[in-house]
Amino acid sequence: MKYYEREHFEAYARIRSEGLDQWNDLHDEDSEQGYDRFAARDFLEREMPDHGGGSTVFEYGCGTGGAACFMASRGYSVHAMDLVPDAIHVARERAAERGLDVVFEVGDICQGAGPHKPVDYVVDCFCLQSIVADEDRSAVLDGVYRWLEPDGLFVLATAMFEPGRDYGADRYDVETGIVWTPSSRGTEGARLLDRTWYAPVRRHLTPTALRHELKRHGLDVIAQSGAFGGEVVCKKLE
Template sequence: MRYYYPEHLAAYRRLEREGLTQWNDLFEQDRTDDFEAFPNRAFLERVLPEQPADVLEYGCGTGAAACFLAARGFHVDAIDLIPEAIRLARRFAQERGLDVNFSVQDVCAMPATSKQYDVVLDSYCLQSIVTDADRSRVLTAVRDRLKPNGRYILSTAMYDPTRVYEDDFRYDATTGICYQKTTAPIADAVHLDNTWYLPHRRHLRPEALQAELQRAGFHVVSQQGGDVVATRLG
């Protein structure tokens, strides 16, 4: 089981059990109880194409952004790793009379495809994809799925000097990786200072995120912190 699976499985099971609608509802300080008030909505309203287009959203969670797009006439394929998340997303879309093609897929192991999109969207998924190899696979999959004039629209959590990492967490400022203590050398664990850790988050500085995207074959059109619009190079 990969490092990113248990946390997300537990979170979406809790969402389903407690009748919540989206990831932020798990955190009292961010809780809105409003499915429509997802975190990067204002950013999407600014940067989405004016005309309906074909969109792939990966890491869609319970489908708030996907439903937002579908309600505006976009044709949306949306994927998430966790079956419980997709089950909730389908229910929320059906309740709103929206047509979204939801499916369960691991974005770190996406199959080859010839289908391309006008927009590939990430609404706070990339921060949970931590290792260099996994991030490279994801960004390659995104680039392959973008039409030549398509846009990669990305929202991701960034390095914040005021963020406090609790005792079970360790932040590596060189790589931007936040590790979480684990009790055994399970898959993906690393051994640091006689303690086992699992990759947990990647919190990069803006310039490091931009450099990563450029290495992966993207041109950054605009960036405000972790809100990025990029296009394919070549």
């Protein structure tokens, strides 16, 4: 099983079976105020026009679809994708309940899935930090470049390095930004450290490291904000 699969398949199976709304419902300290108050809502409200006017959006790692439904309600034409069928099942239910027309699709962006034609916006609401391996991040960010129209924007909200953060039993690699978590030997990418197997679980970069990574894939940061620099808007490099 790939390093990014188990956690997400298990989490969305629980969300679906327990009738929950979104990922943050599983974590009391991060809990939001219902389906429509997803984690990146304030950022999207600030960075995307109030009325989409039919502008096209591809959101990857959409989870249960809170951001996708929000953008569709503001007039955007939204195609949203997630790796996990349970997440897409819930997303389709929530969109139907709201009378919204969103194209939800199961797909793995690390394995080449994506939109069928270029879009005006590519949106990531806290997915990128779970894509850890260099080859997977390269596949995704190269994809973002291809998926965007020439004047399109990449709107990214991602978890970042936080000075002084306590990782508990996990290990943080300062040089790479990789967070390693105790795991089994059979997990893809697992490493034996001090007689314990660890698997990559998150990538928490500094603001500078994230900008450099995006630039290597042809993406120019035009705005970077948020408490730790994890709210980013990019355009294609000219």
